[in-house]
Amino acid sequence: MGGFILVPILIIGLFILFASFFTVKQQTAAIVERFGKFQSIRHSGLQLKIPLIDRIAGRINLKIQQLDVIVETKTKDDVFVRLKISVQFQVLEQKVYDAFYKLENPHDQITSYVFDVVRAEVPKMKLDDVFERKDDVAIAVKAELNEAMSTYGYDIIKTLVTDIDPDIQVKAAMNRINAAEREKVAAEFEAEAERIKIVAKARAEAESKRLQGQGIADQRREIARGLEESVDVLNNVGINSQEASALIVVTQHYDTLQSIGEETNTNLILLPNSPQAGSEMLNNMIASFVASNQIGEEMKKKNLEKGIVMKKRPKRQTPPRPEEGEDLNY
Structure with a gap:
């Protein structure tokens, strides 16, 4: 009989023993009440309470927490926009009592203040x-929350505007404006690149023409020098300049015909290539040289006679100037 009574007593004793101890996690605070009245705040570790008298009323998280609040409001230019405000807050260790007993739902309290500040600043x-x-909005939210929540034992670590989402139509219009601006800049760059190409091409063509002209001038200069030397050689053997020039022209004529005959890919060119045609060409050249010399001699004679006449013409006699007081009437 005594053994049956001992067993329940032992069980009750073990229950009371285990109910007297409890643990609190790191970065957590436990609120202990005795008969419904605040008794103490217990921190991390193994803690002791009186069974059936003391109870754990709640636990407070002392870590930094984050609350995301989405606020829809209107800007000054009548555009509806949704802002996502991230609030990072923490319960002060020395104000656990205020945080537990003064606020029923701290998240709702923080959300209300965020809505109030955002809808006052964004418009x-x-x-x-x-x-x-957006940083100005975040700073305004943090200042308002710190002032309001510090009374309840909460410290606002940081507030961030993590997202700004305008109305879908406004966003599409902004994207079109951005795309048009970028296309405009791209067109300006392409036009500038095309202009640079045109200028470079024009400069290259101008340089090519200059060098080509310089080459032609050098070629003609060398041809003239060679013709001059040929005329001098022919003059040394008794052939005058007119006959030498005619001979050189006829020789070049037949050299040209020979080069055309040797080239197989040339087009058809009609030239006087008979001996009679060459003789006529030579005679015509000599006749033209003679006529040119005669015209030149006639012009020299006329210029010479004109100069002699100008020298023999008497000078105009100018009457003497009258002396002062002399009568001008004759």
């Missing part, structure tokens, strides 16, 4: 300013 900005000054 002051145009859509482009929202993208450029």
